[in-house]
Amino acid sequence: MFQRILVVFENEKVCNDSLTYTRELALRMDSDITLLMLVEMAFMDRSYIGSKRSAITHIEEQMRKLLSKITGRFLKEGIVISTALRIGHPAEEFLKFLAEKPPFQALIWGSSANLPEIGRFPQNHWIRKVAGNLECPLLTVSSKEQLESPQE
Amino acid sequence: MQNGVKSTFDSYSKLKRVKRRLGPITLQKPAMRQDRQNDRGKNSSHIFVVDDDKIALKNLRRILEKDIHTVSTFSNPLRALKKLEEKHCDLIITDLKMPYLDGISLLNKVKLLNPSIEVILITGYASLDGAINATRQGAFFYLSKPFTPDKMLALVRQALKQKLLKEDSAALQEKNPRSAGTYPVIIGKSPKIVQVEEAIRQIAPSGSNVLITGESGTGKELAARAIHYQSHRAEGPFVAFNCGAFSEELIANEIFGHEKEAFTGATSRKQGLLEVANSGTVFLDEIGDMPVSMQIKLLRVIQEREFLRVGGTRPISLDVRIIAATGKDLKAAMREGVFRQDLYFRLNVVNVIMPRLSERKQDIPLLAYYMLEKFLRRMNKNITAISRDALALLENYTFPGNVRELENIIERAVAVCQGNTIKVSDLPPDLASLELYSYQRPDSALLSLEELEQDYIRHILKISGGARTQAAEILGIDRVSLWRKIKKYNLE
Ligand SMILES: Nc1ncnc2c1ncn2[C@@H]1O[C@H](COP(=O)(O)OP(=O)(O)O)[C@@H](O)[C@H]1O
Numbered sequence: 001m002f003q004r005i006l007v008v009f010e011n012e013k014v015c016n017d018s019l020t021y022t023r024e025l026a027l028r029m030d031s032d033i034t035l036l037m038l039v040e041m042a043f044m045d046r047s048y049i050g051s052k053r054s055a056i057t058h059i060e061e062q063m064r065k066l067l068s069k070i071t072g073r074f075l076k077e078g079i080v081i082s083t084a085l086r087i088g089h090p091a092e093e094f095l096k097f098l099a100e101k102p103p104f105q106a107l108i109w110g111s112s113a114n115l116p117e118i119g120r121f122p123q124n125h126w127i128r129k130v131a132g133n134l135e136c137p138l139l140t141v142s143s144k145e146q147l148e149s150p151q152e
Numbered sequence: 153m154q155n156g157v158k159s160t161f162d163s164y165s166k167l168k169r170v171k172r173r174l175g176p177i178t179l180q181k182p183a184m185r186q187d188r189q190n191d192r193g194k195n196s197s198h199i200f201v202v203d204d205d206k207i208a209l210k211n212l213r214r215i216l217e218k219d220i221h222t223v224s225t226f227s228n229p230l231r232a233l234k235k236l237e238e239k240h241c242d243l244i245i246t247d248l249k250m251p252y253l254d255g256i257s258l259l260n261k262v263k264l265l266n267p268s269i270e271v272i273l274i275t276g277y278a279s280l281d282g283a284i285n286a287t288r289q290g291a292f293f294y295l296s297k298p299f300t301p302d303k304m305l306a307l308v309r310q311a312l313k314q315k316l317l318k319e320d321s322a323a324l325q326e327k328n329p330r331s332a333g334t335y336p337v338i339i340g341k342s343p344k345i346v347q348v349e350e351a352i353r354q355i356a357p358s359g360s361n362v363l364i365t366g367e368s369g370t371g372k373e374l375a376a377r378a379i380h381y382q383s384h385r386a387e388g389p390f391v392a393f394n395c396g397a398f399s400e401e402l403i404a405n406e407i408f409g410h411e412k413e414a415f416t417g418a419t420s421r422k423q424g425l426l427e428v429a430n431s432g433t434v435f436l437d438e439i440g441d442m443p444v445s446m447q448i449k450l451l452r453v454i455q456e457r458e459f460l461r462v463g464g465t466r467p468i469s470l471d472v473r474i475i476a477a478t479g480k481d482l483k484a485a486m487r488e489g490v491f492r493q494d495l496y497f498r499l500n501v502v503n504v505i506m507p508r509l510s511e512r513k514q515d516i517p518l519l520a521y522y523m524l525e526k527f528l529r530r531m532n533k534n535i536t537a538i539s540r541d542a543l544a545l546l547e548n549y550t551f552p553g554n555v556r557e558l559e560n561i562i563e564r565a566v567a568v569c570q571g572n573t574i575k576v577s578d579l580p581p582d583l584a585s586l587e588l589y590s591y592q593r594p595d596s597a598l599l600s601l602e603e604l605e606q607d608y609i610r611h612i613l614k615i616s617g618g619a620r621t622q623a624a625e626i627l628g629i630d631r632v633s634l635w636r637k638i639k640k641y642n643l644e
Contacts, residue, residue, distance in 0.1 A: 024580045142589070
């Protein structure tokens, strides 16, 4: 049966270990990969969209370049890969994306080794809010060396 | 153990007589020892005999060696089990009542270790209940004392033939994974998996529809096969279909089949899955991805026990058991209106929940060795163990791909392993160098849409600092709806 892994990135941040892990996991699960880049942008007032048009075009171009650089690594291994870009409120776009697509068997956080934190309230980052409640496990990776010698 | 080759030599002339009487097993006069050994490799089998009665053991050995089998005898069943780990064995003949471990328990353990080994149970107390129980658990035959040597040998030959047949069908299965036929064994000793096995045993004979829920790779299809093989439909076909992998028209076509010229391109009549599976079991994987229009049709089939081919007018009557599986939360899908409630209740007569591998970590070593065994048979390597470090690494890994992922890891390890032990270096590099953290719901239940909505609204309210107009805007609903939801979920 065919499997699907989703890698989620936020604001252009790409963590190398996550990609390594994703590649290995995809080979082990015989799965396709989807890369989802979420770029945060507030559309509180719909009239704003017009003025943000050029900013969006710019982001789209940047992201396309970045994503195509990443996909090369997977294509080399013969892994089927697709990419998606969503601009807006990340949690909302993320959940919408999951709802639209057929189910994934694993989600991987691709922007950092651990889930990001906001200031003194780590639980405030959007991904942490939804992390434990998704259709399948959300995974983060960090290298073991890093863990053995904790932050100074 | 006595040397089988030697004993065969000794009794050669006697054996030829026996052969003639017993039927068409080819046997040539041994020109050289070498040749004989080759010959033995083809014709003789390794049989374990287990009985606490030493005299009975001796008698059985004598009978069996007539048929040029290699025989190992055990007066202690636990010893026999232990020996199974290192010695090849085709057939076990065991007494029913023994100290330490009775015949049925031995049978169960053997089947768990290697389902292809056949078992013959012998008993002094021919109780019918016991016999039925034993065949259900995969015993080959039940022989009551006293018996004649001929009767025993005939039974042994029958059992060995059965084993060959099974192996052939397994080989076929390799080539054609869609066809049914492999004997499903669910490996594991953890309470969660034992519970699943128990549930399967109970519901299998009933014939009712079953819904199996669980993440991908947890063994949903395996469980479905187990149910099929333990039901009275075992002789009938088992047909699996993934509803998530096809478009709507294709699904209808695959499930119901079509009449000739039902649509452009339909040049001949095609039997659908339901028809192929008649008198057997249909396994519908990813049922949550079945389009609503198809759900209605499926419901009708279940209710009326007949169906039409695409473009057909004559109803075809149907006798199948439907086992559906899903990784999605169907209750949430129902609330959302993408899964029909009536169908849900029809399918979910019984629910089997497959645990994640991470919820039954104690099964990882057992599964790892089971998979190792499986791939060794295919890859022709001489690996005997998995190193302690490698096992520890596996035990501490989260396995988002569940048993399927473990299976693939072991397959790769066997492929790259150079020595006779699988080491850490044979495992995927990220397993060793990366620490994995998994955010999962602790209770393993899937979150309902309602719960998700509740969490999300709470979150949006927080980031918008309680400004409801803004929150409503982000959520894409009007203020009144938001207000209602706040009331409903008590989010003030
Ligand atoms: N308990 C188990 N014992 C032995 N093999 C298992 C077990 N669970 C899963 N497997 C194996 O793992 C693989 C994936 O199982 P499968 O039934 O296809 O999972 P699912 O249908 O849930 O995706 C199969 O090769 C299956 O034989």
